[in-house]
Amino acid sequence: MQWTVAGDATPIISGVRPASSTAETGVATTAGAVVELDHVTKRYGPPGAPAAVSDLSLTITSGEICILVGPSGCGKTTTMKMVNRLVEPTSGRITIDGDDVMTLPAVELRRRIGYVIQQVGLFPHLTVARNVGVVPELLGWDRERIAGRAEELLELVGLESAAFRDRYPAELSGGERQRVGVARALAADPPVMLMDEPFGAVDPIRRERLQNEFLRLQERVRKTIIFVTHDVDEAIKMGDRIAIFQRGGVLAQYDTPQAILASPASEFVERFVGADRGLKRLSLARVRDLPLTAAVIARVGEERGEIRKRLTGAREAAFALLVDEADRPLGWIDGHDVSGSGPIDATAATPGAPTLQPETTLRDALSVLLASSVQLGVVVDHGERVLGLISVDAISQQLRPEANGP
Ligand SMILES: Nc1ncnc2c1ncn2[C@@H]1O[C@H](COP(=O)(O)OP(=O)(O)O)[C@@H](O)[C@H]1O
Ligand SMILES: [Mg+2]
Structure with missing residues (x-):
């Protein structure tokens, strides 16, 4: 099951950016909105009480996922609830596309913001379809429209509507409940989604899948998402x-993951992101982000003398990569393998050159190369054809703090 819809139509809405899953179903037609927090402070107690949120200024770009992360009790949920007006700021201002949330009519606020709360928070006495339809119902949609909307959203999050719409939350797995929670938040097609530890209650393997599916869903719907977690890897x-x-x-810091991992703004951030931040950065970059080196190529059937000449010509390369008729790598050969004359055949190559794909993360690429104790990985396309080489050195350079992210 996947949170994606079939079909590849991704129309451009009002010339901005792809914002729609499908124009035909209208599953999502509203792109994100800019959310701005301007010097926002919240004290729960009397004046002078410690602040839950202190003078927070943030601009959340339309269509992006903005993560609020930090240790428990640091004000993440409070921040989110102020965006939604569930909590009133003590001072400061929060706007959505320029409109102050404190002055927006309640109906307008519900239309603009979808909310996925900690522990899902489905209504246990309502069916899945009724749960998904809660906001449209509040907005006064007619029954038929709500039912149609619930059906299309359940399909969008990978739940077959006929099988799920009449069930109660207690009859669902944790992951299924989570999907219903997301469908409910998307019901009124809001430009902004607030998600408070949405995958917190799901086991690590399911969480990974939900994360991937959610990222794919977001590629299609392009909402502005404020996402709370206490998990730095997430x-x-x-x-x-x-x-x-x-x-x-x-x-403490507000930036892209790459920039934060490359240069933490303080000791607190450095400790929070962890000692292995170099490796974490490698997991953000992919083989295709680095320039590939050209290999000295030898093709099966070529004259050994020709290959020898090519190897001597390429001063730095002691090895040539032997490939078959379809450019697929067979293994490495050196000067010794091409002594004598006559055409070279596949058995001349020492097999075992590890292959990598452009999508492989640098972290995985490094593990593969270190495990196979070779210095060069052969990058191949989806037809296994050689694209070039990538070295352990080139990857390790990305570990240096001053190296720019991808
Ligand atoms: N309704 C409330 N009344 C009083 N204090 C609160 C309330 N909600 C949260 N707090 C306090 O505000 C601080 C931030 O809480 P919260 O925003 O829930 O943090 P987080 O979501 O990061 O764990 C905590 O010290 C918490 O105890
Ligand atoms: Mg919280």
Whole structure:
């Protein structure tokens, strides 16, 4: 089951960016909106009480996933609830596309913001379809429209409507409940989605799948998503931008995952992202992000003398990559393998050159190369044809703090 819809039509809405899953079904036609927090402070107690959120200013770009991350009690949920007006800021201003959330009519606020809360929060006494239809019902849609909407959203999040719409939350797995929660948040097609630890209650394997599916869903719907987690790995994986909070709702750093991992703004951030931040950065970049080196290529059937000449000509290369008729790598050969004359055959190559694909993360590429104790990986396309080489050195250079992210 996947949170994707069939068909590849991705129309451009009002010339901005692909925002729609399908124009035909109208599953999602509203792109994101800009959310801006301007010097926002929240104190739950009397004046002078410690602030839950302190002078927070953030601009959340339309269509991006902004992660709020930090230790427990640092003000993440409070921040989210202020966007939704469930909590009133003590001072400061929050706007959606320029409109102050404090002055928006309640109906308009519900139309603009979808909310996926911690522990899902489905209504246990309502069926799945009724749960998904809660906001449209509040907005006064007619029964038929709500039912149609619930059906298309359940399909969008990978739940077959006929099998799920009449069930109750207790009759669903944790992952299924989570999908219903997301469908419910999308029901009124809001430009903004708030997600508070949406995958927190799901086991690690299912969480990984839900994360991937959610990222694919977001590629289609392009909502502005404010996503709370306390898990830094989830933040790095899911975020276009990450806001790292310190206790008291103090913003420690707000930047892309790459930039935060490359240059943490403080010791707190450095400790929070972990000692292995170099490796974490490698998991954000892919083989295709690095320039590939050309290999000295030898093709099966070629004259050994020709290959020898090519190897001597390429001063730095002691090895040539032997490929078959379809450019697929067979293994490495050296000067010794091409001594004498006559055409070379496949058995001349020492097999075992590890192959990598352009989509392989640098972290995985490095593990493969280190495990096979060779210095060069052969990058191949989906037809296994050689595209070029990537070296352990080139990958390790990305570990240096001053190296730019992809
Ligand atoms: N309704 C409330 N009344 C009083 N204090 C609260 C309330 N909600 C949260 N707090 C306090 O505000 C701080 C931030 O809480 P919260 O925003 O829930 O943090 P997080 O979501 O990062 O765990 C905590 O110290 C918490 O105890
Ligand atoms: Mg919280």
